[in-house]
Amino acid sequence: MDSKSLALQVRMKVLEMVHHANASHVGGAFSMADILAVLYNEVLTIDPQHPGDPHRDRFFLSKGHACSALYATLGLQGFFPLEQLDTYAMDGSMFLSHTSHKIPGVEISSGSLGHVLSIATGVAFAAKLKKTTFKVVCLVSDGELNEGSNWEPIMLAPQHKLDNLVLIIDYNKIQSLGFVKDVIDLEPLRAKFESFRWEVVEIDGHNHEEITDTVTTVSNNKNGIPKVIIAHTIKGKGVDYMENTILWHYRSPNIDLYNNALKQLGTT
Amino acid sequence: MRTAFINQLIEEARKNDRVFLIVGDLGFSVVEPFVQEFPERYLNVGVAEQNMAGFAAGLALEGYCVFIYSIGNFPTLRCMEQIRYDICYHDLNVKIIAVGGGYSYGALGPSHHATEEIGMLRTIPNIVVCAPGDPLESQRITTFCTNHIGPCYVRLGKAGEPVVHEDLAELSIGDIIEVKQGKNTAVFSTGSMLKYVCDFVNDNDLNASIYSFPFVKPINKSQLKEILESYQSIITIEEHQSQGGFGSAILEQANDLLNEGSIKALPKIKRIAINDKFYSIAGSQKYLREAAGLVLEKFYF
Numbered sequence: 001m002d003s004k005s006l007a008l009q010v011r012m013k014v015l016e017m018v019h020h021a022n023a024s025h026v027g028g029a030f031s032m033a034d035i036l037a038v039l040y041n042e043v044l045t046i047d048p049q050h051p052g053d054p055h056r057d058r059f060f061l062s063k064g065h066a067c068s069a070l071y072a073t074l075g076l077q078g079f080f081p082l083e084q085l086d087t088y089a090m091d092g093s094m095f096l097s098h099t100s101h102k103i104p105g106v107e108i109s110s111g112s113l114g115h116v117l118s119i120a121t122g123v124a125f126a127a128k129l130k131k132t133t134f135k136v137v138c139l140v141s142d143g144e145l146n147e148g149s150n151w152e153p154i155m156l157a158p159q160h161k162l163d164n165l166v167l168i169i170d171y172n173k174i175q176s177l178g179f180v181k182d183v184i185d186l187e188p189l190r191a192k193f194e195s196f197r198w199e200v201v202e203i204d205g206h207n208h209e210e211i212t213d214t215v216t217t218v219s220n221n222k223n224g225i226p227k228v229i230i231a232h233t234i235k236g237k238g239v240d241y242m243e244n245t246i247l248w249h250y251r252s253p254n255i256d257l258y259n260n261a262l263k264q265l266g267t268t
Numbered sequence: 269m270r271t272a273f274i275n276q277l278i279e280e281a282r283k284n285d286r287v288f289l290i291v292g293d294l295g296f297s298v299v300e301p302f303v304q305e306f307p308e309r310y311l312n313v314g315v316a317e318q319n320m321a322g323f324a325a326g327l328a329l330e331g332y333c334v335f336i337y338s339i340g341n342f343p344t345l346r347c348m349e350q351i352r353y354d355i356c357y358h359d360l361n362v363k364i365i366a367v368g369g370g371y372s373y374g375a376l377g378p379s380h381h382a383t384e385e386i387g388m389l390r391t392i393p394n395i396v397v398c399a400p401g402d403p404l405e406s407q408r409i410t411t412f413c414t415n416h417i418g419p420c421y422v423r424l425g426k427a428g429e430p431v432v433h434e435d436l437a438e439l440s441i442g443d444i445i446e447v448k449q450g451k452n453t454a455v456f457s458t459g460s461m462l463k464y465v466c467d468f469v470n471d472n473d474l475n476a477s478i479y480s481f482p483f484v485k486p487i488n489k490s491q492l493k494e495i496l497e498s499y500q501s502i503i504t505i506e507e508h509q510s511q512g513g514f515g516s517a518i519l520e521q522a523n524d525l526l527n528e529g530s531i532k533a534l535p536k537i538k539r540i541a542i543n544d545k546f547y548s549i550a551g552s553q554k555y556l557r558e559a560a561g562l563v564l565e566k567f568y569f
Contacts, residue, residue, distance in 0.1 A: 101358060107329075108358065115354055118319045122326020129308070130330065149350075152319030160311075 003208050006076060007037035011238050011265050013072035013085060019258040021089035023097050027248035029069035031172035031205070031233040032139060036073045038211040043219075044135060048078040051105045057134045060120040063141035063170065064110030067099035079105035114147025116140070117167065121153040124165035124226075135219045139168045143175025146184050151196075158197035161224040166215060167198075169228065170205065172235035174246055189230055198228045205231030239264050269425040269460065270298050270367045272403035276410035277335065281306050284414060288327055292320045292338035298367070299337065317342050321350035321362070328360035333414060340368040340382030344421070348388060355419050356394045362420075363413045369399065369423035369459050370507025371547075371556035378546045381556075382423065387512025389421050390485040396441060397485040399423040399506075399514070401462030402432040405482045408439040416441065425460035426553075432462050432480075442488035444495065447478040453501040453569045458484055458514040461505050461562065468564045476569055484514050487521060493530050496522055503568055505540040507557065515539035538568060 010033045018026045044057040075082040087093035098111030120138035193200045203210045218227035236242025239261040281287040293315045303310045313320045324334040355362045373380035390397045400406040413420045454477040457465045504515035525531045542560045
């Protein structure tokens with residue numbers, strides 16, 4: 001499967017999961033679906049049969065509320081039987097609606113924002129210490145950058161020249177209760193990271209070639225500088241009534257909207 | 269106590285190349301010998317305790333036995349959610365070391381009074397909560413923590429605490445230490461109240477037993493049962509708020525032992541702890557302990 005097909009399958013699976021479970025956060029799952037599809041299909045080396053292999057690349061999802069897209073990606077890549085996702089957010093299921101490390105292929109549980117970049121920074125530091133070369137990629141949301149705790153590792157990583165750390169910001173411009181620019185405007189975001197001594201690349205977070213090229217290039221650049229990829233994305237990407245709306249941070253599609261969304265995805 | 273800790277940590281690091289020490293920009297005139305011997309296994313992450321805890325979780329994920337070190341409330345309350353969610357939920361091999369337990373830094377004020385952290389930490393699953401009573405206990409607890417796979421918290425005093433034990437065997441999880449054998453009444457002490465308790469009992473010629481509890485969680489159940497059955501009266505003493513601390517842990521376990529039929533009756537249990545108050549007056553540790561009523565009286569015996 002190429003990454004475009006994978007991204008489509010991920011969105012369709014997510015849609016089914018959130019509809020079935022009457023769950024939230026489809027908008028934030030769709031904004032990062034292309035990034036996840038490309039990472040798992042093109043960039044990261046992780047054997048679904050051996051997700052604990054010490055040489056694997058490490059992917060850390062910090063915006064745990066959007067885990068449906070990560071679960072769908074992992075399921076479609078064969079980390080666990082896909083039908084297990086039918087239990088998503090159901091009574092007794094391991095598939096919590098915030099990322100769970102009990103799921104094969106998931107490195108860390110997340111759900112409380114502003115935690116995971118510190119952990120990924122520790123892993124990147126350990127990788128240097130052990131002289132291993134696996135990639136360390138961490139994906140955060142834009143709203144999550146309100147958390148002061150994120151800026152602690154953002155200060156620390158350049159100090160220790162963690163050029164093996166790649167941070168991706170899913171910059172969909174909408175947070176939980178409003179537009180990012182109206183809550184706490186992150187701009188100038190590039191300048192913020194540059195002043196914190198990071199190498200910054202801005203991309204279209206839905207352009208698969210751009211995602212592949214950028215993540216590969218920055219990971220291979222051992223220049224002593226951590227990398228941040230500001231991925232400009234659209235919340236709810238792929239379904240017109242979800243795109244760029246705050247409502248679809250929370251809402252779950254009813255049967256009509258579900259069918260409508262499936263149809264739209266199928267024709268894109 | 270902190271010197272005993274760092275010296276023992278150096279010993280452990282010589283045997284175990286996975287031991288890593290992180291400080292939150294504190295530890296002047298404590299950590300230097302470790303840094304000198306193991307510069308590649310030491311990091312100062314700056315004044316950023318949330319990051320210190322999360323970063324330590326990352327190192328632990330990669331197989332390190334990580335000690336994080338700072339003063340009182342900073343490596344504990346300041347990053348409580350990272351401790352709960354990143355470290356304890358994932359059951360990671362991180363050891364949280366807080367120097368300056370209780371009123372060790374008395375004159376520095378309530379920001380530096382570590383008087384609630386045991387209550388908070390002991391509600392979190394997977395973590396072992398330790399409060400050694402003298403430098404020798406600190407040494408043993410440091411060894412215990414290095415060998416125990418999983419999260420631990422260690423409340424240390426400051427510096428210059430006198431040695432109470434002449435000798436002390438290695439500690440297993442939950443061990444209670446008999447310090448003095450007496451009759452009728454037993455004093456249960458945790459953390460650095462121990463020396464005060466021993467002096468009080470000796471100076472007043474009291475025929476009471478003294479037990480030191482270097483572990484607040486877990487506490488060895490069969491050992492506790494046996495002790496509870498041997499006394500009519502127990503006094504618990506701790507440098508911590510009365511809610512949720514060591515005395516509470518003893519009451520809970522005593523009650524559970526009674527409820528499940530393991531003991532026939534409860535001894536009388538008197539708790540000495542801080543009575544739900546902040547103290548915004550300057551003072552030495554001794555002064556503040558007395559102000560907060562952390563004292564024994566002869567008529568308790």
